Amino acid sequence: MALKDVRILIVDDELFFRQVLRAVLEQIGFTVVGEAATGDEALQQYKALRPHIVIMDIYMPDKNGIDATKELVAIDPNARVLVASASDFDSDIQAALDAGAKGNLMKPFVPKEIYETIRKVLTGK
Template identity: 65%
Template sequence: MALKDIRVLIVDDEVFFLKVLRDTLEKIGFTVAGEAGDGTEAVQKFQALRPHVIIMDIYMIEKNGIDATRDIMALDGNAKVIIASASDADYDTQAALDVGAKVILKKPFVPKEVYECIKFALTGKR
């Protein structure tokens, strides 16, 4: 599958990070299928858009990334969720992995790490 064929839903309540991630994904060659500003909207957009990958912020005011990931995984156990976080709190990132996230992507975003995380989420290979 070509990079442009891989559709990514990005979820963050901070417009700055949505823009940075959109720009990064598009420069790499991925297609941004949509954006959501909170976990509730993320679940709705996931159902409507059926992206290949979701990159989701962990901390959001309306439904956090852990709860949204749990809801998405209940809808589709094969969903590929990447949790984006600036936090070094192991308990939060572990909670995200426990509910079904495939990998943690650290903020600030580095293009190579974004690519590697998506590749891992899709294939399970580094």
């Protein structure tokens, strides 16, 4: 699958982080098909857009990324969710992985790490 064919949904309550992540992903060559600011929006966008990858912030008001990931994986067991966080709280990242996330990305975002993580999730390696 070519990079431009990889469709990504960005979920973060902070517009700044969505903009930064979109710029990094598009610079790498991925296609960002949508953005959501809440967990509920993420679920609606996922159903409508069916992206290959969802990059989900852990800490959001209303519905956090862990709960949204659980619901997303319940809708589609094959959903590929990567959680994004500036936190080093291993318990939060582990909770997200237990909820069905396939990996995590640390803020601030590093393009090479994003590329490698997405590649691993897509190829299963």
